[in-house]
Amino acid sequence: MKKKALCLLLACAMTFSLAACGGKGGETSAPAEDRTETEAPAEAGDDTEAPAASGGAVFKVGGIGPTTGGAAVYGMAVQRGAEIAVEEINAAGGINGVQIEFQFQDDEHDPEKSVNAYNTLKDWGMQLLVGSVTSNPCIAVGEKTHEDNLFQLTPSGTAVKCVQYDNAFRMCFSDPNQGLESAKYIGENKLASKVAVIYDSSDPYSAGIYEAFRAEAENQDFEIVTEAKDGAFDASNKTDFSVQVSAAKNAGAELLYMPFYYTEASLVLKECKKQSYAPVFFGVDGMDGILSVENFDTSLAEDLMYMAPFVANSDDEQVKSFVTKYQEQFNEVPNQFAADAYDCIYVLKAAMEEAGVTPDMDASAICDAMKTAMTGITFDGITGKGISWEASGEPNKAPLIVQIKGGEGVAL
Amino acid sequence: MKMKALSKNTRSNLITYGMVVTAYVVMEILLKAGMVSSLLRGLLVPLCMYVILAVSLNLVVGISGELSLGHAGFMCVGAFSSALFSLCMKEAVPAGALRFFLAILIGAAAGALFGFLIGVPVLRLRGDYLAIVTLAFGEIIKNVVNIIFLGRDVNGFHISIEDAFSLNMEPGGEVLINGPQGITGTPQDSSFFIGIVLILITLFVVINMVNSRTGRAIMAIRDNRIAAESVGINVTKYKLLAFTVSASLAGVAGVLYAHNLSTLAAQPKNFGYNMSIMILVFVVLGGIGNIRGSIIAAVVLTLLPEMLRSLNDYRMLMYAVVLIATMIFTSSPGGQAFRERYSLKALIGRKNQEKEA
Incomplete structure (x- = not known):
């Protein structure tokens, strides 16, 4: 028993000393690792003299x-x-x-x-x-x-x-803001009268948008034709969307609202193609990046609309x-x-x-x-x-x- | 003189209690002197939580000899039940200490209840089968918690497993458990002092249980089930007892967790099998069946990744390397032989021999 305790102590001493070494090593190398910290002031020094008042x-x-x-x-x-x-x-x-x-x-x-x-x-x-x-x-x-x-x-x-x-x-x-804005946009531009929603019920982001979208839909001129459980998927089964897509198709939805990330969205688009179902697709800012998905036929995403805060190929300076x-x-x-x-x-x-x-x-x-x-x-x-x-x-x-x-x- | 009069066991236990109390006193002094970094101050409550988890799992893995991989599930139950209670009672019981005391009791009770319910079917299995089934139950608990929506309005409570809309609440009602988004706004009642008290209670429960008739029965079952049965020990009863107590203590750790952060969501990271295995690593590394070892391992392994933060990208890599190295050093035959040859005791012994010579 005593021996065991002693061994344990030694083991811990070793772990601690290792940790200590790590800590020390990190401290000294930290300035070198953070490029932005060391390089940038040096560059600035070349261009403009840093005011003496702020020195350091x-x-x-x-x-x-x-x-x-x-x-x-x-x-x-x-x-x-x-x-x-x-x-x-x-x-x-x-x-x-x-x-x-x-x-x-x-x-x-x-x-x-x-x-x-x-x-x-x-x-x-x-x-x-x-x-x-x-x-x-x-x-x-x-x-x-x-x-x-x-x-x-x-x-x-x-x-x-x-x-x-x-x-x-x-x-x-915010999540509700996105749901609200997309519901407004769909309603005001009369994109569809029957809307289906697929969302990730295990993701707070997706569920948050969905809830706000559904709340605002009641004030808008369209109806959500699928039940929540028909359109929901979760983190553990997000590779097969045949059930969700066919539910939307059978309900006769003209627009498919997809408040989730682009990786899953690319799979949904593939599934829709397979079931030859072609509604209007509408996504949120998580859709940004869909064109860069590997092995994805970008023609499937043609006419897809999404809310984006940022467009990488914009002409803005x-x-x-x-x-x-x-x-x-x-x-x-x-x-x-x-x-x-x-x-x-x-x-x-x-x-x-x-x-x-x-x-x-x-x-x-x-x-x-x-x-x-x-x-x-x-x-x-x-x-x-x-x-x-x-x-x-x-x-x-x-x-x-x-x-x-x-x-x-x-x-x- | 007095120390010698005590039995070896009691002395060892006193050292364990003393270690925790000393750690507390030292930390308090450092805190008062303002010599503790914010990082360490923030880690105090999680440290207490992990120690409780490790000690409680040691009861199942070490003393009762069953490999359980669902410990995080019980922690999850304790966390959610107590967080829900605290959130509902925020106005009704404004006194933080009283509310937290009740929350701890509720967490412990919920953990025990689920431990019992799950233990009844699961403990019919042994070895690997038991490990797999507990793993599955842990995951089930996490996933069930993720689909619960619970709201409260003037008409009382509403529950749904679909979404927040199907709660059909009156305007002004609030959603308490919001499915995957979990519970937010739990009062932050956890403190280092309460954590230490809970550790001492956990140690008291576990150590006394081990050294009692019950503990001996449990260990007898572990060492030879057939022999234990033949002398009339009720195998199911004692195994279930150990499992339930362990689950209940995990529930208490969950209470600490839930009241330390203002947000609580059941993610694979905190209540999934990752966490269960993490706790198991504490127990195995500290020495299976060694309570004091569990405490030390939990503290060291929780601090380690945080202390390595300065390594940036190599942090998790280093953590893994340290784990492997420690494991080899403590448990492989080669490592053990090395340790025996070069341990402090052996060195002293050798010197003494030389002196005598």
Whole structure:
């Protein structure tokens, strides 16, 4: 027994020493790893002399999102988009002449880990937060930022409660907002009188949009002809949609509303083709990316309409420059998450300039100044023009409807 | 002198209690002195939760010798039942401490109830079969929780398994459990102090059970079922008892979890088999049947990925490497031989021998 305990102690000592080594190694190498932090100030130094007053002081902006696990694709996009914006701002002389330091922490799409990531950033001295990327972690972190009175701007936390406190704002549309806007659009443009809905009942994003869509449908000039259970699928069976599609077909729906992500949407479109069912297809912002699905016949997506905050092949100058930079660095077309994150950093810049905050202020003082500044700014970015914010944290921006024509997304 | 008078067992148990209390006192002093990072402060409650889970699973895996892979399911039951209670009683019982005490009781009761219900059919199986069935039950619990919609309005409660609309609520009603979106707005009642108290209660229950007549009966069944049956031990009763107590304690851990974060949703990450296996790793790494080992392993393995955050992308990779290395070091024949040769005790022993020579 004693021997066992001793062995265990030794084993633990080993684990601890390993952990300690890891910690030390990480600390010293951290500045080298965060390219944006070290390179950008150096570049700025070449172009413009950093004002002496701010000497050494920086704004510390933190980011939280999943960079490992199932939702890693969203977290990575946000991290990259934000880093590009930080680089640009630093190269152009920073915010009121002060450089930004940006650190991004992984939360594995888990509320518990997200709070850990938040606490790590707090130890680092974070003054403003961009995150969390996904909804449930965002709600959990929101509770903590509210306690600490730290300014939070989420690029893509769509659930209503993500911005329930006055210190939290969001860049994207909320779930109900998307459902409401798409129901309005379908009703006002008389796209159909009979609508079927397929949605992912295990995904808060999809279910949230569906609920709002259904609520608004009652005020609009169309009816939903399928029962909720006919159209629902969940995370564990999202490869075969024959049941849902045939239910929609049998109900005689003229429009198929698809509030979920593009990977599943491509399968639904294939299934519709197989059953030779050709309604009007209408999606939400998760549809963004459908043309890049591998082994997918893009002609199936012809005439598909979806709500998008961001179109990568738009003619807009800001969008073009962002997309080129992103492609150069990461060799892929940025998605809406990257675009939202890119805008988030610029929104922070605009609001911080409006509020006149300085790096020596503590997080709480910055937050108080930012709360009022956010409602005072009008922002032109790559996810919309003339965006303004309510005190509630919701953005006011016009929804953009995109239709796929000849293998390309065209804004309607 | 007095220590020697106590039996070896009691002494070992006292060390375990002492370890927890010392850890608490040290942490409190550091907290008061403001020397604890926010990260560690945020981890205190989850640490308590994982320790309770590991100790309670050790009761099934170590003492009763059954491989259970559904422990996260019981935690899920405890978390949801208590979170629902706290949410409903937010106005009715404004006193946080009282409400949380009741919530803990409810979580424990719900965990025990499900442990009993599931234990009755499952414990007829042994070994691998039992592992597979508990795994399935854990997943079932998680999936069932994901389709429940529960709302409250002036007419009382409404329940549905389709969507929030089929609740048919009056205007002004609120949705309490919103299917896959789970429960949000649970009051944050968990604290480090309560966590430590719950750990001590868990230890008290488990250690006393192990050292009692019941515990000896359970271990007899583990070591030789036929022999145990032949001396008149009621096999089903004792196995079920261990399983139910363990499930109930997991429910308590769930209560801590639910009241630490304001959002609660049953995802594969927190209540799926990933979590069950995680807890099993704590138990196996700490030493099957070794309560103190479970505590240490739970603490170390929870802290490790957070301490490795500075490694960025290599974090999870390093975590896996450390797990494998520790496993080889503690459990492979080669590792054991190495340890025996170079352990502190052996070194001291050798020196003594040399001295004598």
